[in-house]
Amino acid sequence: MVNPPTAPSHWGRQQEDVAHPSPPQKGLVGSLIDNVKTVAGTTLHIAQLALSETKPVQAAQSTLEQGEHALHSLFEQIKDNTLARDALTILRAGVQSVKPLDDRKLLLEQIIVLLSTLPPDSPVGPVLQNAFIRVLWMDIPKPPATLIGPYQHRTADGSGNNVFSLDVGKANMPYARTVPPIHPVPRNLPDVDLVWETLLKQDKFTPHPSGISPLLFSFAVLITHSIFQTNHDEPAYNETSSYLDLAPIYGNNEAEQKQVRLGENGLLHADTIASRRLFLMTPAAVALAIVFARNHNWIAKKLFEVNENDVYQPWDQLDEDGKAKQDEDIFQKARMINCGHFVAVIFQDYIRAILAINRTTSTWSLVPTGEIKDAFQGPLPRGTGNHVSAEFNILYRWHMAMSKEDAAWLERLMHKHSKVKPENMTPDDFRAAYESVAAELGDNPRRWTFNNLKRTGPDGEGPFRDDDIVKTLTDGTIWKAGAFKARGIPDIFAVIDKMGMVAARNTWQVASLNEFRRMLGLKEYTDFSEWNPDKDIAETARRLYKHVDNLELYPGLMAEQPKPSREGSGLAPGYTISRAILSDAAALVRGDRFLTHDYNVATLTSYHFQDLQPDLDNGAFGGHICKLLFRLFPGHYTYDSVYALFPFTNPDTTRGILEKLNIEDRYSFTKPSHAPHWVKVTTYDGARHVLNRPASFDNVYGPALAEVSGKEEESLLTMFKNATEGPSQQTFSETLDAVFFPSNFAQLALTRIGDMTKQQMEWCSWKYGKGEHLRVDVVGDVFVPVVSQYIADICGVPLKTKHNALGLWTPTQFFEVLSEIYSFVYLNFDPSVGFKLRDRVIKNARTIRLIIEGRLMQASGFIGQLGELVGDIKNLIMPSRGQGFVMSDTAREFYHRVIRSTDRPAAELAGVILIGAVRLVTCVSQAANVLDFYLKPEQEKNLKKVLQAAQRHTNIADDATLLHYVEEALRLQPAVYGTARRAKGDMHIKDGDKDHHVKKGQHVWVDIVSANLDAEHFPKPNEVHENRDITGYTFNQKVSSLTNTRNESLNSTLVTGLIREAAQRDIKRAEGAAGQLGRINAADDFCPAYVRAEGPPTAFPSSMDVIFTGKKNVVYGGYEK
Structure with missing residues (x-):
């Protein structure tokens, strides 16, 4: 593997990064006394939360918001x-x-x-x-905006975007003319060399006043090269389409497109792009193109994996025609989805920076694609096509914004291919240099390189190293872009700008600057000083052009006074450019059928349509480019890295912005670093070596546990920090034992969860069709609310029900709260969700901890110290009919046991109980995977045995048999794929026939999926055998379950109870997608994810319908969702 699997970058952080020194610890009684006031104040806050969704409040809010049609x-x-x-x-x-x-x-x-x-x-x-x-x-568009069938995908040359005017915006068409030139052109226009020397040539480098990074302008190169590629021989013609279709990656015609396609399941060749011209641009522009090329392949693989509507087949099972059809369908869908990501970056990052919205916490973005109706004038047109013009070809030549480093790099490149100095180059010299670059690249785009980077692979056609791409992007973020100004263009662009001015005059014959402004509805200039108040610039232009009406569009745009950097003006270009680019953005996007009418779940799939929606809580206020950087380079960027969240602004500028917003402490300003590569342990003995030696391997989850426990809880931080070192480990484990594992824990848990599940199955199932057929969403309607209610009952968390409207969460919401905490701590492989997970998790974890501390006070008798305040709060949020303040018998017994068995401080106990509850929430995933496993056709015989054991249920032996079937299913289809550790020193790990040399600080991944199939410990590993040694499942349990010092799993007991009651009648999977768990692999196969009907995939399943036979019994109440 060229780029080895990498651990999430945030796992490289040491616990000390977030932990504070631990103060002297107090026992349970002392800590409860200290916490009385804190809990009282927080209880009042919880009261406000509980009241926020009550009917009177909702009714008042509805009255305010209600408006009649x-x-x-x-x-x-x-x-x-x-x-x-x-x-x-x-x-x-x-x-x-x-x-x-x-x-x-x-x-x-x-x-x-x-x-x-x-x-x-x-x-x-x-x-x-x-x-x-x-x-x-x-009401209905006429003519229709789009057609079904042959027009559902983009063509290679951009034709057919408007299905009734096929050539609009097509590649190899003449440029459009936006403004008819009316003003007579003076015969004595100044020589372009003189215009360059006096108005455009850089006198000194001026950093961009908004702190915009060169990476933004490299991204602008991708935009401009998608829509502008002038034919060198016939400058009136544009060789690319007029759409944001990522032509630099995919090519402008079928021949170019074929060169970059792998021809298998819609994939592109590794890090391969079609545009040779792009290699004359900045290295960061090429790196960004490679980001989108990689994103295409990520999308294509995900299309095949998710396989909506079951339209794709395994590649080796297809004939040649089937392969060609499947490859084409996946490729075209992936391209359209990738273009959606491209446009999302334009509006969620690029335009936000241009308009300086990135300097605020606003999540607003100017997206002009939506439907705008007017019953009398008709809907505002969209999807009608677009055709770029010569005037806008000129407008986007932002050469003055190039950084000093990029200009120097381009000078070195040109010097390598031409000995003529930049300022002396002629058009012929430039063409010769370009041809030399093209010849050096060769005709095989799979071998093209840039910036002296080397491709991997024995044939030199492999991908670039992740480290090299990330460094290129980081340089583009750190360096300073140049300011828009007269006399601001580096010397290296002399010949390019002169050629542009000649084309504007002689080939395109474009209108003057004032005529262009008139078209935009802007005030025309009456004097050169109005155009640029700089006396020297204005006087020079007056001498060259005599009258401002004669001022040409090219130099008029490039040397115009820039707008000040301020709110609404982050790009700070010339005034005319500032106005025109917004109009052009609207035309480019609103005119594109594939970004308007055909931007839907039918063309993009439901999974990817949801993936394209802005995430407003991602730390970038809806920015989108971070999703791609996190997705493709998870080992380099931490979820809070400003280099990923705000790459279009210099880090120093970003720090200043975030400091003004008073949120800088939520972000990391550390440069992306070399990703920690995994050492992957795949055998049972290897897993035992790592997991049974806490003195040699550190727990990588400490910092996340510290976030969950609260940075202010120093004693708990110390407890977690030392959880793998001698006495502290024993203390932590003993505390868990005392809290969750009384002597008869298994029988108590099995009985309680069984009764709850039986009641819920009866309450939620519904009859359909003829005969005795019942149907239920066994995950969403049974496992989720039952497990949530079980955990809430133990911990004393008041849930919202019909009988307790003032609870904090519904059972489903409480499940989401706990599953998010678990995901943040143990499954945080995807940095793109890390930021919002952290924010929600910290808030919700604190609420739960304080509830637990409050319950400890109640059980300890210290609640009376709150005096009248408690009574007021009880009357406010816990009326006599409610169940919130009154502790249930289950919770009372639980907390009395806690108090009798330990004297740990309350904050520590609250943290331990919270982490225990979080480990228990995986029962939902485990039960869902067990049932999903036995409902597979190949497990029909084993399903019958499971049903027999569940339905017989005459003694404890039947439960033990069922427990073995549960453990076997989780061995073959584990809910969690593995666990991570960090080596404390250099060492060797014997892993079957492999001997891993591990360096200090290196990450080790214990691959439980592979270890569970180790034939040395599990003979016939792919078969179910209910008589295996129960101790063989220890590591599988440790990875995802709540276990005690005797290696007993509370999760296994609870899952057995869930499955036992779900299997009381003959059961089968419901037909179609509703009967599927929706499980896919995520994070390079390091964890599962589950596709949902709505929203992005999650780490926990949410739905799976099953059908069973029998009469529906009448039950009075169940556990609400």
Whole structure:
């Protein structure tokens, strides 16, 4: 493997990065006394949270937000005979209302009835009727905006974007003209060499005033090269399409596209792009293109893996025609989805930086693709096509923004291929240099390299090293971009700008600057000093052009006074550019059918359509490029890295912005570093070597546990920090034993969870069709609420139910809270969700900890010290009919046992209990995977044995048999794939026939999936055998379950109870996708993920329908979702 699997970068952090020194510890009684006031204040806060969703509050909020559809007003006007006064205006107001019409109220029908009662000679009748017909006519687009079938994918040359005008925006078409030149062109225009020397040539480098990074302008190169590629021989022609279709990656025609395609399951060749011209741009521009090339392959693999509607087959099972069809379908879908990510970066990162929205906490972004209706003028057109013009080709030449480092690199490149100095180069010299670069690259894009980087692989056609791509991107973030200004373009661009001015004059014959401004609706300049107040610049331009109306578009745009850097103006270009780029962005995107009408789940798939939606809580306020960087380089960027979250701004500038917003402590300013490569242990003995030697291997989850436990809880931090070292480990383990494992824990847990599951199965199942067929979502309606309620009952967390409306969460919400904490601590492989997970987890974990401390006070008798405040809070949030403040018998017994068995400080106990509860939430995943495993067709015989053991259930032996089946299923289909450790020193690990040399600080991944299939310890490892030694499942349990010092798993007991009751009747999987668990691999196969009907995949399953036979019994109440 070229780029080895890497551990998440944040696992490289040491615990000391987040932990504070531990103060002298107090026992349980002392800590409870100290915490009385804290818990009291927090309880009041929890009261406010609980009240926020009560019916009176919701009703008041609804009253404030409620607004009737304006057609109701129309109806009232008709009834009151006041319509004649302004019928048309009222109707317009009605149909333009943002509120959709509730057709169940039959309002339109009532209007029709009333219209029919108007006198035949009524002057209002025809007017209103015509307006009404216009409304109906405008509802449906005419002609249709898109077609099904052959036009569902982008073509290689961009044709067919408008299905009725196929050549609009097509590659190899002439440029459009945006502005007709009316002003007579002076015969004595200044020589372009003189214009360059006096108005454009850089006098000194000026850093960009907004602190924008060169990476933004490298990204702009991807935009411009997607829509502009002038033919060298015929400059009137554009060789690429007029759409944001990532042509630099995919090519401008079928021949170029074929060169970059692998021809298997829609993939591209590794790190291969189609545009040779891009290799004359900045290294960061090429690196960004490679990011999108890699993203294409990530998407293609995910399309095949998720396989919505089961349309794809294993590659080796297809004939040649089937392979070609599948490859084409995946490739085209992946390309459209990738273009969606490209446009998301444009509007969520690029435009936000250009408009300086990135200097605020606002998540607003200017996205012009939505439907805008007007009943009388019709909907605002979209998806009609786009055709770029020569004027905008000029506008995007932002050479003055190039960093000093990039300019120097480009000079070295040109010097290598031409001995002529940049300022002396002629067009012929430049073409010769370009041809030399092209010749050096060769004709095979799989071998193209840049910036002296080397491809991997024996044939030199492999991908680049991750480290090299990340360093290139990091340099583009750290370096300083140049400011927009007159006399700001580096010497290396002399020949390019001169060629541009000549083309603008002689080939394109574009309009003047003032004519271009008139087209934009901007005030025309009346004097050169108005165009640029700098006296020297204005006077030079006056001498060159005599009158401001003669000022050419090219130098007029490039040497115009820049806007100040301020709110709404982050790019700070010339005033005309600033206005024009927004109009062009709207035209580019709104005119593209594939970004408007065909931007939907049918063309993009539900999974990827959801993946394309902005995540407003990701730490970048909805920024999108971080999703790609986190996804493709998870070992380099921590989830809070400003280099990933805000790469279009220099880190120093970003720090200043975040400091002003008072949130800088939530971010990391450390440069992306070399990813820690895994040492992967795959055998049972290797797993035992690592997991049974805590003195040699550190726990990588400490910092996340510290976040969950709260940085202010120093004693708990110390406990976790030393959890693998001698006495502290014993203390921590003994505390867990005392809290969750009384002597009869298994029987108590099995009985309680069994009763709860039986009741829930009966309550949630529903009859359908003929016969005795019942159906239930066994995961979402049974396992989730039952496990949530079980944990809440133990910990005394008040849940929201019909009988306790003032609970904090519903059972499903509580499950999500606990599963997010578990994911943040143990499954945080995806940095793109790390930031929002951390924020939610810290908030919710603190709430749960304080509830637990409050329960400890109740059980200890210290609750009385809160005095009247407690009574007030009880009356406020826990009325007599509620169950929140009153501790249940289950919770009371639990906390009394805790108090009797340990004298650890309350904060530590709260943390231990919270982590125990979090480990128990995996029962949902475990039970779901066990049931999913035995419902597979190949497990039919074993399913019958499971059903027999569950339904027989005459003694403890049947439960023991069922427990073995549970453990076997989790061995073959584990809910968690492994666990990570960090070596404390250099060592060797014997792992079967491998001998791993591990260096100090290196990460070790214990691959439980492989260890569970180790034939040395599990003969016939792929088969289910219910008589295996129960101790063989120890490591599987330790990875994901709550276990005690005797290696007993509370999770296994609970899952056995869940499965026993779910299997009380003959059961089978429901048909279609509803009967599937939706499990896919994530994070380079280091953990599973589960596809949901709504929202992105999660680390825990949420739904799976099953069918069973039997009569539905009447039950009175269950556990609500």
